[in-house]
Amino acid sequence: xxxxxxxxxxxxxxxxxxxxxxxxxxxxxxxxxxxxxxxxxxxxxxxxxxxxxxxxxxxxxxxxxxxxxxxxxxxxxxxxxxxxxxxxxxxxxxxx
Amino acid sequence: xxxxxxxxxxxxxxxxxxxxxxxxxxxxxxxxxxxxxxxxxxxxxxxxxxxxxxxxxxxxxxxxxxxxxxxxxxxxxxxxxxxxxxxxxxxxxxxxxxxxxxxxxxxxxxxxxxxxxxxxxxxxxxxxxxxxxxxxxxxxxxxxxxxxxxxxxxxxxxxxxxxxxxxxxxxxxxxxxxxxxxxxxxxxxxxxxxxxxxxxxxxxxxxxxxxxxxxxxxxxxxxxxxxxxxxxxxxxxxxxxxxxxxxxxxxxxxxxxxxxxxxxxxxxxxxxxxxxxxxxxxxxxxxxxxxxxxxxxxxxxxxxxxxxxxxxxxxxxxxxxxxxxxxxxxxxxxxxxxxxxxxxxxxxxxxxxxxxxxxxxxxxxxxxxxxxxxxxxxxxxxxxxxxxxxxxxxxxxxxxxxxxxxxxxxxxxxxxxxxxxxxxxxxxxxxxxxxxxxxxxxxxxxxxxxxxxxxxxxxxxxxxxxxxxxxxxxxxxxxxxxxxxxxxxxxxxxxxxxxxxxxx
Ligand SMILES: [Zn+2]
Numbered sequence: 006x007x008x009x010x011x012x013x014x015x016x017x018x019x020x021x022x023x024x025x026x027x028x029x030x031x032x033x034x035x036x037x038x039x040x041x042x043x044x045x046x047x048x049x050x051x052x053x054x055x056x057x058x059x060x061x062x063x064x065x066x067x068x069x070x071x072x073x074x075x076x077x078x079x080x081x082x083x084x085x086x087x088x089x090x091x092x093x094x095x096x097x098x099x100x101x
Numbered sequence: 102x103x104x105x106x107x108x109x110x111x112x113x114x115x116x117x118x119x120x121x122x123x124x125x126x127x128x129x130x131x132x133x134x135x136x137x138x139x140x141x142x143x144x145x146x147x148x149x150x151x152x153x154x155x156x157x158x159x160x161x162x163x164x165x166x167x168x169x170x171x172x173x174x175x176x177x178x179x180x181x182x183x184x185x186x187x188x189x190x191x192x193x194x195x196x197x198x199x200x201x202x203x204x205x206x207x208x209x210x211x212x213x214x215x216x217x218x219x220x221x222x223x224x225x226x227x228x229x230x231x232x233x234x235x236x237x238x239x240x241x242x243x244x245x246x247x248x249x250x251x252x253x254x255x256x257x258x259x260x261x262x263x264x265x266x267x268x269x270x271x272x273x274x275x276x277x278x279x280x281x282x283x284x285x286x287x288x289x290x291x292x293x294x295x296x297x298x299x300x301x302x303x304x305x306x307x308x309x310x311x312x313x314x315x316x317x318x319x320x321x322x323x324x325x326x327x328x329x330x331x332x333x334x335x336x337x338x339x340x341x342x343x344x345x346x347x348x349x350x351x352x353x354x355x356x357x358x359x360x361x362x363x364x365x366x367x368x369x370x371x372x373x374x375x376x377x378x379x380x381x382x383x384x385x386x387x388x389x390x391x392x393x394x395x396x397x398x399x400x401x402x403x404x405x406x407x408x409x410x411x412x413x414x415x416x417x418x419x420x421x422x423x424x425x426x427x428x429x430x431x432x433x434x435x436x437x438x439x440x441x442x443x444x445x446x447x448x449x450x451x452x453x454x455x456x457x458x459x460x461x462x463x464x465x466x467x468x469x470x471x472x473x474x475x476x477x478x479x480x481x482x483x484x485x486x487x488x489x490x491x492x493x494x495x496x497x498x499x500x501x502x503x504x505x506x507x508x509x510x511x512x513x514x515x516x517x518x519x520x521x522x523x524x525x526x527x528x529x530x531x532x533x534x535x536x537x538x539x540x541x542x543x544x545x546x547x548x549x550x551x552x553x554x555x556x557x558x559x560x561x562x563x564x565x566x567x568x569x570x571x572x573x574x575x576x577x578x579x580x581x582x583x584x585x586x587x588x589x590x591x592x593x594x595x596x597x598x599x600x601x602x603x604x605x
Contacts, residue, residue, distance in 0.1 A: 019199045019388055057192045058215075058393035064401040070172035072136040072143040081152045081260075082161060091151040092250070092257035095202050 006040050008033045108263035112355055120316045122350045123240075123327060124276035126342075128289060130299040132176045136456040138244045139167030139264055139397075141208065145214040146261035147305065159264035161205035166396050169194075174400060176298040177242045178410045180268060181218025182238045183292050183417055188407045192217040194394040195274045202258045203246040207530060211243035211269075213391045223292075224419070225284040234382060235285050243267050244333035268299070274313075274327070276353075279346040285340045286310060287441075291418050295443045303337055310342050314349040315363070328353070328398070336370050345370045349377055370511070421446060429453070429463035438471050442487045445470075448497050456501035466504060473518050474500065477525045494528030495521070504532040513592055516540050543589045552585040553578075557602070569605060575586050578603065 010026075012060045017024045022031065075081075078091050087094040107433050134144055140158035147225065157165035181188055195213035221237035247263035249256050270289065293299035300307045315328035331353070333345045345368075351362050368377040407512060416424070418440040425431040425439065439449050448471060453463050478489055507517045512535055525535050536542055543549060556578065557564050566572040582595045 006500050015388070016205070019198075019390075034199050043126070057272070057310050059395070061399050063398035066170045066398050067118065067171040067174065068141075070134045070136050070170050071141065073141040075154050075156050076495045078150065081155045089255075089257065091153070092259055095258060096300075097251055097254050 006037060006044060008037045008040070112351055116354065116358060117159055117351075118353050120275050120318055120350075122280055122346070123274045123315045123317060124346055124448055125313050126272050126276065126282060126285065126367075127311045127313070128270045128286070129245075130180075130268045130270065130293055131307045132173045132242075132268055132298055133300060134170055134176070135408070136170060136173045138170050138173055138242070138266035140165075142227050142261075142264065144263070144265050150262055151257075151259035151261060154261040154334055156261070157554065159205075161207070161261060167210065167394075169397060169400070170266060173242060173598070175298070175410055176266075177240060178402070178407065179296050179414060180270070180293060180298050181221065181240045182407075182411050182414060183296055184218070184221040184223055184270070184289075185549070186221030186240055187238060188402055189215060190404075191215055192400040192402065194242075194397045195391045196337050196394050197300055197391055199389060199391045201246075202256060203249050203260075203263065205247070205260060205263065209244060209246065210394055215378065215399075215482055216241035217402075219337035223285060225281065226287050227280060227284060233275075233281060235275045237590035238271045238273050239426040240270045241267060243269060262285055263584055274315075276312075279343040279350070282312060282314060282346050284341040288419075290339075291441055291443075293419055295415065295446075297443075303339070305436060310336050310339075310348055312342060313334075314346055314353070314359070316350055316353045316566055318357075319329035328357075331366055331368055331377075332466070333368045333370055337372075340575040341370050341372060344375060345377055347478075348375070352377065357360055382519075386589050396558065398452045402545060418443075418446070423462065427459055430461060431464050431467055435467035435471050438475075439467060442490075444491045445487050448493075449503075450488050452501045455498040456548060462504075466501070469500065469504060469517075469521075469552055477522065481525075493525065495524045496528075499524060499528075499530055506535065510591055511535065512540055513590075515588055516542065519588075540589060542591045543586050546598055549582065549586070549595050550602070552582055552590070553599060553602050556581045556585060564603075568605060575599070575603070 010033055013029050013036065016025065017032075018031075020061045076101075080092070082093065084087040085093050110550055122461075131144075132138075136142065137154075137159060140156050142154045142156050142159055144154070147155045149171075158167055172483060193215040194210050196208040197211050198208045200207055216239045218240035220236070221240070221353055222234050223237060224232055224234050226232055243266075245262050245265040245267045247258055247260040249258050272285070276285060290299075290301040291306075293303045302308065303310075306444055311334050313330040313332045315330045317326060317328040331349055333342075333349065336342045336345055349368070367380040369380045370376075371378045378538065391535070404518065405548070422433075422436045422440040425436040426433060431439075439445055452466055452470070456462050456466055465598070474493075474495070475487070478493065482490065500521075503517060503520060506512050506520075507514055512520060516535075520531050520534050520538075520540060523529065523538070524531060527534075553577055563577065567578070578587055578599055579596060582599060583590055583592070586595070
């Protein structure tokens with residue numbers, strides 16, 4: 006499987022990454038190799054296996070609707086590179 | 102950048118008749134739980150300082166794990182049942198991937214291939230008396246996003262709302278007029294409020310509507326084809342939904358008529374200018390790469406659990422309305438208004454229980470409630486919001502007592518209105534007010550006769566004209582009697598005595 010430069014650019018755009026043409030070429034090769042490796046799974050016959058969205062034998066893991074204290078604002082923002090007045094602050098984003 | 106669509110040209114009715122409007126609506130309704138969907142942060146973020154209802158889970162910290170809130174799942178099942186949906190035996194959460202600061206994880210947890218509820222319907226009544234069935238494609242559960250504020254070159258992010266449970270209710274493309282859309286939304290909101298699963302507050306963002314709108318020619322319809330859909334967002338009232346649909350319908354038809362093509366775009370609604378505005382081109386830029394959420398085991402919904410939830414469903418507003426009509430003889434108009442709001446239903450039913458169901462009493466009560474009482478409510482506090490009835494000083498039993506005083510002819514209906522105003526302001530019992538203000542009706546004919554004699558003496562020329570055949574003066578004398586008795590005369594007794602005494 007070989008990813009085209011357009012496909013790489015599309016994925017980069019979804020991830021909000023800006024790539025140079027050289028990087029696009031480089032990642033096209035690397036990502037294709039990873040996909041090829043993963044593709045080896047296609048060799049397994051799964052015709053008798055039902056779709057498996059979850060691998061553990063667990064269902065209905067739920068909790069009661071009981072609130073508990075949240076983090077203090079200073080702690081919530083502690084790892085943020087930038088903040089102001091209790092808000093996280095990031096560079097302006099607009100929907101394209 | 103936003104661009105305004107061209108102002109819409111006039112289209113003849115004949116042209117309009119050659120098209121069919123096709124609308125589907127997505128409603129996002131916040132589920133009224135105390136804690137968030139996948140963590141224990143409180144949902145009472147309204148008015149709270151930013152980022153004070155957040156924890157490692159809803160901040161998307163590495164290593165944190167979501168746990169499903171049972172109340173949100175049950176609220177969704179309840180809504181699904183009320184919307185006549187099939188409740189899925191297996192529901193699975195999935196990740197919807199996209200990068201935007203309102204979603205710190207980089208994905209939204211939602212239900213995709215296996216939603217909780219599918220294949221339902223809601224019957225709506227139109228103004229011409231006809232009924233239409235709007236099919237519900239699905240009702241699923243997901244999490245709300247955070248709030249972003251754009252300030253200059255920065256975007257400020259508050260994640261208090263991120264992770265609040267959100268129900269998405271999606272119709273089939275069964276809506277064919279702006280009025281149907283309006284009727285569907287009002288009924289849906291009544292039901293959700295009545296179930297206690299959503300506040301219905303659009304202005305607070307607790308309920309959001311996104312109609313997708315297209316038109317097709319009758320030939321296209323015959324071939325089973327559809328036109329290109331335009332989605333309208335940022336609608337903050339049902340009224341604007343109705344207007345946006347009407348506007349888009351005419352815009353699209355005019356565009357097609359002039360040889361143009363409708364593009365698949367997202368529009369916003371400009372409330373000020375009353376038109377749709379282009380928001381973003383090409384929805385196809387999105388590629389959400391859904392996959393099952395590996396951190397959440399599936400929901401296995403046993404039929405016993407479904408029946409348990411079904412048993413908790415209250416009598417729904419439509420069933421109530423029909424019952425009011427059929428067993429209490431209420432008119433449709435009043436029955437509709439009374440069942441539009443849960444708190445009003447509760448009030449009305451408590452009052453009926455105190456007042457009685459015989460001799461047309463429920464209709465009389467409905468008249469007073471939707472007439473005088475709502476007039477007082479509307480001019481008070483937040484105006485049009487009938488939910489204020491919960492805070493009214495007049496208790497339902499007091500309203501019933503007031504009507505009983507009118508029935509028993511202790512006071513006449515006009516005095517009753519006065520008493521109700523005093524009750525509304527003070528919360529006092531009607532009996533107390535009538536005694537205190539001396540408002541009891543005078544049906545003692547001696548008192549009435551005295552009043553009439555005095556009026557005759559003071560208005561001798563009028564009396565002579567009446568007796569000479571000018572019968573329209575009766576109203577004048579009647580008015581004088583009511584005035585002389587300060588409105589307390591029993592109108593029937595007064596009328597009868599006046600007729601007799603005028604004959605001379
Ligand atoms: Zn949290």
